Amino acid sequence: MVNASQVEAVPSKGAIPQAKPYEYVLEIVNARKEFPGVVALDNVSLRVRPGTVHALMGENGAGKSTLMKIIAGIYHPDAGEIRLRGEAVHLATPLAAQEAGIAMIHQELLLMNSMTVAENIWIRREPRNAFGLVNHAQMRQMTTELFDRLNITLDPDAEVSELSVANRQMVEIAKAVSFNSDVLIMDEPTSAITEKEVAHLFEIIRGLREQGIGIVYITHKMNELFEIADEFSVFRDGHYIATHPSADVTRDDIIQMMVGREITQMFPKEEVKLGDVVLSVKNLTLDGVFQDVSFDVRAGEILGFAGLVGSGRSNVAETLFGVTPASSGSIEINGKTVSIKTSHDAIKLGMAFLTEDRKETGCFLPLDIQENAQMAVIHDDFVKYGFVQEAKLEKVCLEISQKLRVKTPNMHECIENLSGGNQQKVLIGRWLLTNPKILILDEPTRGIDVGAKAEIHSLITQLAHNGVAVIMISSEMPEVLGMSDRVVVMHEGHCTGILDRADANQVAVMDLASQ
Amino acid sequence: MTTHTATTPNATLEAPSKRRLPQEVSILLVLFGIAAFFEVLGWFLVGQSFLGNISRLQIIILQVSVIGIIAVGVTQVIITGGIDLSSGSVVAMSAMVAATFAQDANWPKIIHPALVDLPWFIPLMVGLAVGAAAGFVNGWLITKTKIPPFIATLGMMVSARGIARWYTDGSPVSGFTESFAMLGNGMGRWAPVVIFLVVAAVFHIVMRYTRFGKFTYAIGANPQAARVSGINIESHLIKVYMIAGLLAGLAAMVAIARIKTAQAGMGMMYELDAIAAAVIGGVSLTGGRGRITGTVIGALILGVMLSGFTFLRVDAYYQDIIKGAIIIVAVVVDMHRQNKRSKKT
Numbered sequence: 001m002v003n004a005s006q007v008e009a010v011p012s013k014g015a016i017p018q019a020k021p022y023e024y025v026l027e028i029v030n031a032r033k034e035f036p037g038v039v040a041l042d043n044v045s046l047r048v049r050p051g052t053v054h055a056l057m058g059e060n061g062a063g064k065s066t067l068m069k070i071i072a073g074i075y076h077p078d079a080g081e082i083r084l085r086g087e088a089v090h091l092a093t094p095l096a097a098q099e100a101g102i103a104m105i106h107q108e109l110l111l112m113n114s115m116t117v118a119e120n121i122w123i124r125r126e127p128r129n130a131f132g133l134v135n136h137a138q139m140r141q142m143t144t145e146l147f148d149r150l151n152i153t154l155d156p157d158a159e160v161s162e163l164s165v166a167n168r169q170m171v172e173i174a175k176a177v178s179f180n181s182d183v184l185i186m187d188e189p190t191s192a193i194t195e196k197e198v199a200h201l202f203e204i205i206r207g208l209r210e211q212g213i214g215i216v217y218i219t220h221k222m223n224e225l226f227e228i229a230d231e232f233s234v235f236r237d238g239h240y241i242a243t244h245p246s247a248d249v250t251r252d253d254i255i256q257m258m259v260g261r262e263i264t265q266m267f268p269k270e271e272v273k274l275g276d277v278v279l280s281v282k283n284l285t286l287d288g289v290f291q292d293v294s295f296d297v298r299a300g301e302i303l304g305f306a307g308l309v310g311s312g313r314s315n316v317a318e319t320l321f322g323v324t325p326a327s328s329g330s331i332e333i334n335g336k337t338v339s340i341k342t343s344h345d346a347i348k349l350g351m352a353f354l355t356e357d358r359k360e361t362g363c364f365l366p367l368d369i370q371e372n373a374q375m376a377v378i379h380d381d382f383v384k385y386g387f388v389q390e391a392k393l394e395k396v397c398l399e400i401s402q403k404l405r406v407k408t409p410n411m412h413e414c415i416e417n418l419s420g421g422n423q424q425k426v427l428i429g430r431w432l433l434t435n436p437k438i439l440i441l442d443e444p445t446r447g448i449d450v451g452a453k454a455e456i457h458s459l460i461t462q463l464a465h466n467g468v469a470v471i472m473i474s475s476e477m478p479e480v481l482g483m484s485d486r487v488v489v490m491h492e493g494h495c496t497g498i499l500d501r502a503d504a505n506q507v508a509v510m511d512l513a514s515q
Numbered sequence: 516m517t518t519h520t521a522t523t524p525n526a527t528l529e530a531p532s533k534r535r536l537p538q539e540v541s542i543l544l545v546l547f548g549i550a551a552f553f554e555v556l557g558w559f560l561v562g563q564s565f566l567g568n569i570s571r572l573q574i575i576i577l578q579v580s581v582i583g584i585i586a587v588g589v590t591q592v593i594i595t596g597g598i599d600l601s602s603g604s605v606v607a608m609s610a611m612v613a614a615t616f617a618q619d620a621n622w623p624k625i626i627h628p629a630l631v632d633l634p635w636f637i638p639l640m641v642g643l644a645v646g647a648a649a650g651f652v653n654g655w656l657i658t659k660t661k662i663p664p665f666i667a668t669l670g671m672m673v674s675a676r677g678i679a680r681w682y683t684d685g686s687p688v689s690g691f692t693e694s695f696a697m698l699g700n701g702m703g704r705w706a707p708v709v710i711f712l713v714v715a716a717v718f719h720i721v722m723r724y725t726r727f728g729k730f731t732y733a734i735g736a737n738p739q740a741a742r743v744s745g746i747n748i749e750s751h752l753i754k755v756y757m758i759a760g761l762l763a764g765l766a767a768m769v770a771i772a773r774i775k776t777a778q779a780g781m782g783m784m785y786e787l788d789a790i791a792a793a794v795i796g797g798v799s800l801t802g803g804r805g806r807i808t809g810t811v812i813g814a815l816i817l818g819v820m821l822s823g824f825t826f827l828r829v830d831a832y833y834q835d836i837i838k839g840a841i842i843i844v845a846v847v848v849d850m851h852r853q854n855k856r857s858k859k860t
Contacts, residue, residue, distance in 0.1 A: 323743060344745035355743055362743075364736035366803035375733055375744045378726050386725045430744070 022086035025050040025214035026071070026102070026183045031080030033066055040066040041077070044240040046233055048183065048214040053205060055229035055246070056218045059258055059510075061475060062235040064218050068185055071216070072104040073097030085182065103176030104185040109168050111160045118143040118156040121175045146174050150204055166197035173204060177213075184208065185216045190224060191310060202228050220308050220514055222251050234258055252507075255514075259477060259506035267482030268458045270465055274485070275299030276334075278469040279438050281320070284329035289315045290493035293329070297438065297469040302460065304484030304504075305473040307513045312493040313473045314356050317440045320471075321346045321353040333438070347376060352436035354427055356443045356473070362427045363415050370411040372426050373397045377433040400429040405455060421452030428456065432463075439463060442473045457483060477506050489513050538797045542812045549816060553823035565826055577704075579818035580711035581770045583811060586789040587718045588762035590810040591755055593793050594722070596735040596802025597657065597664035599756065601671035602763040602789055605649045606782030607679035609764035613642030614688035614777035622690025626683060635694035639768050646764020647757045649675055654756030658749040672786065679779040689776040699773025707769045714762065719807040731755060735802030791838070792817055795845045799853065816841075 026048040033041040041063045048054045056064045069075040071082065073091035081088050084100055091097040097104075111120050118139045119126075127142065129135040143156035152170045160168060169189055176184050186205075190198045205215060205228060217229060225232055225246055234241040234257040241257050277296045284293045290312035297303045305313045319326045322340040330337055333349050340346050346353070355361040364372050374382070374393050382389045382396075398411055404425040408418060415423055424444070431439065444460065445453040460483060464470050474480045480487055487504045489497045489512035497512040550566060557565040566572070585602045592599045615626040617638035625631060649671055656667040702709055722728035730751055733741040742748055766785075771777040796813025798805025820841070824834045 321743065342745070342747065343743050344747060347745040353743060355740075361737070361739040364733055364740055364803065366736045366799070367732060371729065371732070375729065375741070375746075378729060379745055383726050386727060388724060388726055388729060390724065 022050075024048060024083070025085055026216070027081075027083040027086075028067065028071065029081045029083065031067070031070060031077040031082075033070065033075060033077050038238075040238050041070075042238045044080075044235070044238070046216075046240070047243070048216055049231070050182065050214050051209055051212045052230040053209055053215045053217050053228050055225050055232035056216060056235065057220075057225065057232055057254060057258060058235035059475070059477060061237070062258075063238040064235055065187070066238075067235070068104065068187060068216070068218065071097070071102060071183070071185060073102070098179060098181075101180065101182040102185070103179055103181035103183070105169065105172045105176060105187065105189060107187040107189075107191060109165070109172055111168055111171060113161040114159065116157050116159055117154055117163075117171050120160055120171055121146070121178055143174075146178055150174055150177060150207065152204070164193075164197075166193040166201070169193065169201065170204070173208075177208065181213065183214050183216065185218075187218045188220065189217075190219070190221065198224075222254065222514055225254070226251075255507055255510045259510050267479075268454075268461045269483060270461050272300040272464050272485075274301050275467060278334060279320075279471075280332040280335075282330045282332070284316065284319060284331065285327050286315060286319050286324060287327040289324075290319075290490070293490075293495045295488050295495070295498060297471060299437075299467045299469050300464050301485045302464050302470045302472055302483050304480040304487040305471065305490065306477070306480045306487050306509045307490035309475060311490040311513065313490050314442050315493075316490070317353060317442050317471065317473060321351060321440060323353075344379060347379065347434060350435075350437035351440065352376070352431035352434055352438070353440045354424075354431055354442060354444055356446070358420065358423055358427065358447075363423055365416045366414070368412045368414055369401065369406070369408055369418070369426055370394060370397045372415045373400065373411075373429045373433065376430050396433060397429070400432055401426065404429050404432075404459065419449075421448035424448055424456070425452065428459070436468060438469045438471070440471045440473075443475065444472065445474070445476070445479065477509065480504075480509070481506065539806065539808050539812060542796055542809055542816070546812055546816050546819065549819055549823070553819070553826060556827060560827055563826075565823060571822060571826070573704075575818045575822045576708050576815075577773070578821070579814045580707035581766045581773075582785060582788045582792060582817070583711045583814040584714050584766040584769065585763050585785055586792040586810045586814050587714050587807055588759035589786070589789040590793045590796075590798050590805060590807055591718065591722065591731055592664070592759045593790070593798050593800060594731055594735045594802060594805050595752060595755055596738070597752070597756075598668065598790070598800070599653065599759050600665065600668040600786050601649060601653060601675055602759065602766075603782040603785035603787075604672045604675035604679065605646050605760055605763040606767040606770065606785055607779055608649065608675040608682075609642040609645040610767040610771045610777040610781060611679045611682045611688065611779055612645045613638040613764075613768060614691070614771055615683070616641050617691045617695040617771075618688070619690050619692045624686075624688075624690065626688060632692060635692065635697065638691075638695055639698065642764045642768040643761050644764070646767065647761040649763070650757040650760020651753060653760065654753030657756065658752050676779070683779070685779055687776050687778040691772065691775055696772050696775060699769055699771070699775075707773060710765070710769055714765070715807055715811050722807055727751075727754075732803055735804075737803070788817060789814075791842045791845075794842060794849065797849070799849055800846065801853065813845075 024047045028044065028046040031041055031044045044063065044067060046067065058064050066075060070077050073094045073096050082091060083089065084102070089100055091100060112123070121143055122139050126134045127138040140156045147154060150173070152174060154163070154167055154170060160171065163171070189201060193201065208215060219225060229246045231243060231245050233243040234254065236258060275298055278299050279297045282294050285291050293316050295303065307313050315324070318324050320331065320340070322342045322345050325341050331340060332338065338349055340349065359365070364375065370393065374397055378388055382393050394411060401408070401411065406422050406425045406429070408422065415426060418426065441460065445456050460470060460472065472480070472483060481504055484504065485501050487499045487509060488495055489499065489509055491513055499508055553565040557563050585606070589599050589602060616630055616633055618625055618631050620631040653668050653671050656662060657664050698706055700706060722731065730741070730746050733744065733746060734748055734751060738748060767782070770781065792814035793805065793810045794800065794813070795816055796805070796809030796811070798810060817838070820838065821834065824837070
């Protein structure tokens with residue numbers, strides 16, 4: 001006899017051959033997911049066959065991550081259906097998805113670093129001895145068997161914190177396999193590992209494929225697509241575009257599918273007579289992050305920075321602004337070589353930097369609007385004998401927030417209570433108060449509504465018109481192409497090209513961004 | 516395109532916002548509530564008025580003064596998102612070192628025979644300097660070695676106590692000059708209260724109206740954003756911890772001048788009382804929120820409670836149990852308030 005608790009402990013599928021044959025191991029049918037203000041997925045479908053590697057392609061923000069989170073039970077679709085092995089399922093929690101046979105390997109690995117490899121794999125399912133204590137010998141044995149099956153050579157007793165990123169990934173994969181999962185989702189597994197390690201990873205993936213597992217593989221890298229994927233699906237702006245066998249298409253076809261949108265948004269781009277070179281960067285390097293980045297920006301110019309997330313765009317901005325000082329290379333402002341070791345140095349040189357992440361590096365959430373707006377300007381101005389000149393500051397902060405149309409009852413509202421768009425305007429205001437000559441904007445319109453976006457775009461145009469040199473990093477292709485005079489494209493820490501406005505189109509940028 | 520125009524900020528009201536009362540009002544009400552509680556119980560249980568006894572009120576505020584001076588320094592440390600566990604030991608260390616410079620020539624047990632009958636400000640300066648030095652070491656450790664403030668100041672707590680004992684081989688120091696003793700007994704015995712209120716007022720102004728204060732809040736609210744805004748976090752934090760140490764030194768001077776003796780065992784648990792005063796006064800342990808006025812009221816609440824329980828002849832053991840519970844309640848209330856805030860966004 002088998003008692004109930006044992007039934008629960010043993011995964012119910014996988015071992016038992018399915019009576020009913022099914023064509024797709026995983027099907028997403030007409031899924032829709034809305035977040036306040038955005039439709040992240042609109043009527044999206046995905047079909048994965050058992051024993052295949054199915055790649056998901058799309059630009060940043062195409063909806064891949066949202067879809068993955070739905071499959072992994074983290075988000076719940078507002079409409080649509082998930083079918084697993086031909087049957088509709090409801091995945092209430094990540095645990096439910098795991099128990100149903102779906103394993104996900106996140107881009108940021110989720111292992112407990114201070115525990116051993118074996119402990120990580122069998123957590124919550126540790127084999128017990130007669131006293132109900134963990135049976136380490138058996139656990140080691142189980143891990144060794146699992147590793148043999150997968151052709152992984154790792155010590156089950158090694159502490160995870162001592163392993164390389166690639167080896168940690170192996171542990172995650174082994175853990176996923178140990179659940180006898182039918183579906184394995186891998187989110188950009190090669191983003192942080194070396195080529196040799198990639199080869200090993202692909203071997204393991206091929207082995208899993210032979211065992212009949214359906215693998216969903218998210219990647220930005222074209223060459224991987226052709227090397228490992230059997231089929232691929234393309235997404236764009238939350239829409240499903242197409243599914244094809246990867247043998248049938250070329251690289252250019254895929255790029256076309258990924259960027260094929262019409263640029264319908266109107267950008268208030270103005271032809272500005274460019275002034276002298278204000279900022280000149282030569283061979284800027286931050287060891288291990290980006291190398292030999294060189295470019296010039298003129299007064300009145302908007303220089304766009306395109307590239308995938310993680311290509312080093314934001315790191316260049318942080319280095320220019322002294323947050324992470326450069327290892328080598330030179331920065332010239334108005335023809336003079338300058339040394340920027342801290343953000344205060346950068347501010348004194350007339351630079352301003354709107355950071356990428358409003359909450360993490362932008363807002364002082366517990367403080368009010370005025371305190372948020374004034375923080376960069378009170379180093380040298382508006383201070384007498386150490387005292388902040390409240391009355392004067394209140395006047396200029398109010399002026400700037402009115403100019404930027406910050407919607408708020410008064411300047412002493414806590415910034416936490418504002419919408420994302422209004423928070424962003426306050427942060428832009430913080431930097432405009434310093435009268436910058438060089439303005440670096442990192443994702444200036446991320447996560448804010450259409451109206452506020454348009455306002456910020458026209459503001460950027462106006463600043464360029466007034467002779468400010470603008471560097472604008474953006475993951476939104478239409479924004480980069482619509483606003484920029486020239487576009488710098490980055491890929492894996494290198495500048496792969498600088499396109500003039502006339503030559504910059506989506507295909508050209510994607511081509512440089514995903515070699 | 517949006518159609519509204521923003522000629523006045525009120526024209527674009529996003530949400531009707533209630534005019535919120537400052538947080539201090541609610542803490543003040545708690546203080547009055549506790550005082551009223553003891554007053555009522557006093558009539559029933561002891562047959563006396565609690566508040567009607569002026570000398571009791573004076574004792575409360577005198578006792579609060581020493582902790583209060585420390586709490587002002589600790590408050591700004593907590594606002595940066597840090598903590599200072601060393602204040603009690605720094606009080607003892609500053610007291611022992613400074614006391615040896617404050618002795619009267621006629622006293623039989625002189626530590627430095629050549630340095631007697633010095634003017635009052637010499638031992639005062641020594642005490643402040645010792646405190647500030649301890650604070651500098653705290654700040655330096657936290658910013659240069661990146662160890663958590665909890666650990667850095669815990670180490671200082673143990674070491675400073677050791678220095679206090681070592682300095683005179685454990686023997687207490689007494690026999691202060693008249694002029695030095697005035698720091699604790701001058702102005703009709705109100706000197707400690709006056710010093711406390713001046714310190715509180717000065718730092719209230721510093722925290723609210725100076726660049727230094729604004730930067731302190733900024734670092735606690737979001738250190739990464741503070742760095743990008745051009746704030747030199749390292750040097751600022753060292754200054755903040757130095758001020759906390761300096762004020763612990765000042766509290767030590769007031770304390771020994773009042774009780775006319777310095778002992779290596781003094782100031783025990785003062786750090787916890789100071790942190791409790793700040794937390795009860797609404798200073799958030801996660802940084803970025805809190806005011807000096809709140810801490811002052813928090814210190815008064817602690818003082819009133821201590822005196823009230825003694826007045827009701829509640830056993831000292833129970834007093835500690837209740838004090839601990841109140842600190843926990845204050846933190847729970849603070850957490851609850853923050854959860855409510857973060858849910859809104």
